[in-house]
Amino acid sequence: MIGIIRTLWLTFLHLFHKNDTVPYPETKPYLSPRYRGRIILSRDPNGEERCVACNLCAAACPVDCISLQKGEKDGRWYPEFFQINFSRCIFCGFCEEACPTYAIQLTPDFEMSEYVRQNLVYEKQDLLISGTGKYPDYSFYNVSGLAIPGKDKGEAEREAAPIDIHALLP
Amino acid sequence: MATIHIDGEPHETRDGENLLQAVLEAGVDLPYFCWHPELGSVGACRQCAVKQFNGPDDKRGRIVMACMTPATEGAIISVSDPEAKEFRGEVVEWLMTNHPHDCPVCEEGGECHLQDMTVMTGHRARRYRFEKRTHRNQDLGPFVKHEMNRCISCYRCVRFYRDYAGGQDLAAFASHNNMYFGRAESGTLESPFAGNLIEVCPTGVFTDKQFSKTYSRKWDMRGAPSVCAHCSVGCNTIVNERAGTVRRTINRYNDEVNRYFLCDRGRYGHGYANADTRIRVVGQLIDGVHHQVPSQAAISHFATFAEDGPVIGIGSARASLETNYALRSLVGAAQFSTGLAEPAHGLTLLAADILRTTPAHTPSLHDVEQCDAVFMLGEDALSTAPRLGLSMRQATRHASFLNADRNRIPRWMDASVRMMGQDFISPLMIATPAATGLDDCAVLTQHAAPDDLARLGFAVAHLIDEAAPAVPGLTEAESTVAGRIAEALLAADKPLVVSGTQLGSAALMQAAASIAAALMVRGKPAALSLVLPDANSMGVALMGGLSLDAVCDMARDGKVGTLIVAEADLTRQLAPERVEALLGQVRHFVLIDHSESPLIERAELVLPAAPITHSGGTMVNMEGRAQRFLPVAFPEGPVEVSWRWLRDFAESIGQDDRMAWQTLDDVVAAIARELTVFARIGEAAPSEQYMLESGHIRSQTARVSGRTAIRSHISVRDQPVPPMPDSPLSPTMEGTYSTSMPGALVPYYHAPGWNSEQSLNRFQQEIGGPMRGGYPGVRLVDAAEAVWSSAHYSTDLPETFAPRDGSILLLPESRIFGSEELSALAPAIAERAEPAVVRMAGDGPSEVTLTLDGIRHRLPVLRDDSLPPGLAFYPAHMTLRAFAAPVWVSLETAEALA
Ligand code: SF4
Ligand code: SF4
Numbered sequence A: 001m002i003g004i005i006r007t008l009w010l011t012f013l014h015l016f017h018k019n020d021t022v023p024y025p026e027t028k029p030y031l032s033p034r035y036r037g038r039i040i041l042s043r044d045p046n047g048e049e050r051c052v053a054c055n056l057c058a059a060a061c062p063v064d065c066i067s068l069q070k071g072e073k074d075g076r077w078y079p080e081f082f083q084i085n086f087s088r089c090i091f092c093g094f095c096e097e098a099c100p101t102y103a104i105q106l107t108p109d110f111e112m113s114e115y116v117r118q119n120l121v122y123e124k125q126d127l128l129i130s131g132t133g134k135y136p137d138y139s140f141y142n143v144s145g146l147a148i149p150g151k152d153k154g155e156a157e158r159e160a161a162p163i164d165i166h167a168l169l170p
Numbered sequence B: 001m002a003t004i005h006i007d008g009e010p011h012e013t014r015d016g017e018n019l020l021q022a023v024l025e026a027g028v029d030l031p032y033f034c035w036h037p038e039l040g041s042v043g044a045c046r047q048c049a050v051k052q053f054n055g056p057d058d059k060r061g062r063i064v065m066a067c068m069t070p071a072t073e074g075a076i077i078s079v080s081d082p083e084a085k086e087f088r089g090e091v092v093e094w095l096m097t098n099h100p101h102d103c104p105v106c107e108e109g110g111e112c113h114l115q116d117m118t119v120m121t122g123h124r125a126r127r128y129r130f131e132k133r134t135h136r137n138q139d140l141g142p143f144v145k146h147e148m149n150r151c152i153s154c155y156r157c158v159r160f161y162r163d164y165a166g167g168q169d170l171a172a173f174a175s176h177n178n179m180y181f182g183r184a185e186s187g188t189l190e191s192p193f194a195g196n197l198i199e200v201c202p203t204g205v206f207t208d209k210q211f212s213k214t215y216s217r218k219w220d221m222r223g224a225p226s227v228c229a230h231c232s233v234g235c236n237t238i239v240n241e242r243a244g245t246v247r248r249t250i251n252r253y254n255d256e257v258n259r260y261f262l263c264d265r266g267r268y269g270h271g272y273a274n275a276d277t278r279i280r281v282v283g284q285l286i287d288g289v290h291h292q293v294p295s296q297a298a299i300s301h302f303a304t305f306a307e308d309g310p311v312i313g314i315g316s317a318r319a320s321l322e323t324n325y326a327l328r329s330l331v332g333a334a335q336f337s338t339g340l341a342e343p344a345h346g347l348t349l350l351a352a353d354i355l356r357t358t359p360a361h362t363p364s365l366h367d368v369e370q371c372d373a374v375f376m377l378g379e380d381a382l383s384t385a386p387r388l389g390l391s392m393r394q395a396t397r398h399a400s401f402l403n404a405d406r407n408r409i410p411r412w413m414d415a416s417v418r419m420m421g422q423d424f425i426s427p428l429m430i431a432t433p434a435a436t437g438l439d440d441c442a443v444l445t446q447h448a449a450p451d452d453l454a455r456l457g458f459a460v461a462h463l464i465d466e467a468a469p470a471v472p473g474l475t476e477a478e479s480t481v482a483g484r485i486a487e488a489l490l491a492a493d494k495p496l497v498v499s500g501t502q503l504g505s506a507a508l509m510q511a512a513a514s515i516a517a518a519l520m521v522r523g524k525p526a527a528l529s530l531v532l533p534d535a536n537s538m539g540v541a542l543m544g545g546l547s548l549d550a551v552c553d554m555a556r557d558g559k560v561g562t563l564i565v566a567e568a569d570l571t572r573q574l575a576p577e578r579v580e581a582l583l584g585q586v587r588h589f590v591l592i593d594h595s596e597s598p599l600i601e602r603a604e605l606v607l608p609a610a611p612i613t614h615s616g617g618t619m620v621n622m623e624g625r626a627q628r629f630l631p632v633a634f635p636e637g638p639v640e641v642s643w644r645w646l647r648d649f650a651e652s653i654g655q656d657d658r659m660a661w662q663t664l665d666d667v668v669a670a671i672a673r674e675l676t677v678f679a680r681i682g683e684a685a686p687s688e689q690y691m692l693e694s695g696h697i698r699s700q701t702a703r704v705s706g707r708t709a710i711r712s713h714i715s716v717r718d719q720p721v722p723p724m725p726d727s728p729l730s731p732t733m734e735g736t737y738s739t740s741m742p743g744a745l746v747p748y749y750h751a752p753g754w755n756s757e758q759s760l761n762r763f764q765q766e767i768g769g770p771m772r773g774g775y776p777g778v779r780l781v782d783a784a785e786a787v788w789s790s791a792h793y794s795t796d797l798p799e800t801f802a803p804r805d806g807s808i809l810l811l812p813e814s815r816i817f818g819s820e821e822l823s824a825l826a827p828a829i830a831e832r833a834e835p836a837v838v839r840m841a842g843d844g845p846s847e848v849t850l851t852l853d854g855i856r857h858r859l860p861v862l863r864d865d866s867l868p869p870g871l872a873f874y875p876a877h878m879t880l881r882a883f884a885a886p887v888w889v890s891l892e893t894a895e896a897l898a
């Protein structure tokens, strides 16, 4: 008996609380930049694809929904194709953590519903954005030893000029 | 046997081992870089440090390099000693100071020995804050990619390339931090074993350039054990696949055959399986044009052909035993051809015959390495069976090992053994028409025409055993050479004679057989090795069949209704006009093959066969060892393994009672039942039912990625993976895996903490010994029990070679890259193959016109003064497709024509 009255009383009190319901989709909720929603591929500060097709995101993915193929152009590695099956993705963010280049990032967008499941398969052109995403300055090739157009051997951070192997000096 | 104590635990070790081997064999993890099980120790990297104590009372101990310290009875060492651990941690930290931040873009990543060892030592954070040294890379040709920044100066590359494989064009340059491992200048690596650098180098300096084009991480690929299809050595390989394409070939250890190394033809030859030349649809010739038809239609079409006269089957030395046997069953033994024209047919059968009747031992490659005198007679084994050539090179080191033993230097002490052994070289004697790639380690080379070489061989046999026929009319020079060879062979403990079919001469093989037999008579445990033209030549020879010439005769007499050709390219065996005649005289022509050949246009039915990467089967190598290969990729669309097509043919003509095979095991069992010589082929590998610890062995790693995405562009719905036909392996990541699996079933090497191929150490009973799970293949031909008598010596001695005016004896040159049929279709091999030239001695013309089979060919000439007069070399099967045996050709120089 007391329990019932208490319940009714608590429910009555809710009349004076602030509303939790939001008129979505007219009003969008705030999501922090760290929210784990739709996955994108970003570009480095020079506007080149950041992804080097190292396959680490695919290996980290617990549901195995990332598939890609390495390609190479002028010494730069890039994904020939990159597909994510979002109908499997659990938005755990492991791929982002595994990525050595900050290429793959989760974004605060969750509005991805589709009527046809096949449409949840995103290809590289659906994933690749034109900016750097959350990490504006990082460029993997500036710290890696590979020579690419515009960055020769010895020009990465903390690199000495290439050795002249014909020099006789020790 | 010695007992050593590792961290307080007693372990048995073999005699003469070093501590590193002993520790690894005991199953303890100890990082190392410069030691290699086949190359020995040099102590260059300082990574394998352990603490050694003088006795139970010694509490201080001292740091030693495990790879440079013999494991002596009672030795007490500690791997986990804090000081030793700290030492190893510092070593790897130094090695890493200059290492680039490259793993994500490094082909070695995920199977990198340096990664593994860095993790093993526990080095995580970089403290070095100064500049890294950098290097420029070189273009090393189509096979090997170079990224010098990643080098840790372990010296393994040059030790393999120069010391082991005899290469000259890779060296160490500069000093200390600046060390550079490369060529004097950019250019293709000349050694045909350069591809092994990929596996020998513990880092990503040398990586696979072809693989990089369709790169995939090791953990992402399906693997399957395979056997190299590109020569008669039958090296064991692992083939990797992802998403339906074959990605790469790597070495699969077989302690008796190829052990740690492959040749580049074998490593890069698989390219044909992905090439555009693959046949992928069923074609039927309707009004002179091929139309794609359903498989069933083609099979019922065959049934109508079969009613139109006798069916003749042409098998092939590059097809599996199962395919040849299915064809033989379908058409009957009397209508089955080996797919070889004379002289190759007769020579191949003769080789099998010799090996079955010789009293000498037929050596495995590992046996070859143990021989202490080698006579190579009339065969350039380095180009016809490259891996055998590499083993023969190792045989020349035998004396230096004995010298080391005398001086009580352990054999693994590589630098000392080589340094002290410089003047102790076991004799390699080479008698060929021209210079070979092994001449640099030979003590004697003799260049002559095939007949003269055979005479030399018979003379050697006579000198060893008087009962062997004497050779009349030898020159004094020849007698001296024969004497030297006989003397060297008799002085040896384990002499080896190598010959083969290259020069199309039965006399040469007979001479080699006579020498081996004579040595046996003199009480020497001689070995005889005969090189055959193709991967399964021995299998076909043991099966037997008609020669193509006999088939041509039958066709001429109108005795052929339908000709079925299984995986053979007749244009490589018969001259163009003979092919024309044959095809003109048969009513129907059915071709089953996986790659296009010039004949495809003419076939009424073309059925797509599965290449060995897509099918399972057995091949018999030159020593008579049956070895199983398993499919790594699913056959695409209507593609079927050839024997299934033939089985369906049999069914369509009501012969299914004899050929109602469902699985590979059924065919294997049928062969073993019917042909006694193959009675044991079932033992080549476990059957399809094989389970390891109650499950099938998985052919994908536990960390294969993209399972729910890799097909999602086709359909987002997950499809179960079908079982892999004819394989005991599970096609997915589900299944069992252990280091004690049978050697014939290893899909990839992995052990906890060991992601690179160095994890092989964990799979062996002892380092360099047999696999824990056994199965090195099964030897079908063994030293004959038949008693040898001098009546068995061949008395068929050829006459002295006499040059002819106006014509020249054109000999078939065997090229490592370009001569073999399937590998020549691989883009990488085609890129590496050099253009065909006529090699001739003397200051001759730059171009000649040869008349061969009535056709005039204008060909460039390369001067080669190692050839005797009257002889010329031209690559077999290259521009002159059917050219594979010596032939007299009339010769006109371009100048003479003008
Ligand atoms: S981890 Fe990053 S760089 Fe590597 S493949 Fe994935 S997105 Fe590309
Ligand atoms: S060699 Fe090994 S450690 Fe070095 S970059 Fe390549 S994968 Fe990484």
Ligand code: SF4
Pocket: B150, B151, B152, B153, B154, B155, B156, B157, B158, B181, B200, B201, B202, B203, B205, B206
């Ligand atoms: S290139 Fe490789 S094998 Fe050669 S020294 Fe460097 S790390 Fe060792």
Ligand code: SF4
Pocket: B228, B229, B230, B231, B232, B233, B234, B235, B258, B262, B263, B264, B265, B266, B267, B385, B386, B387, B388
């Ligand atoms: S071509 Fe011959 S030697 Fe080379 S890997 Fe293949 S089987 Fe071995």
Ligand code: FES
Pocket: B020, B031, B032, B033, B034, B035, B042, B043, B044, B045, B046, B047, B048, B049, B065, B066, B067, B068
């Ligand atoms: S492995 Fe022992 S010093 Fe290199």
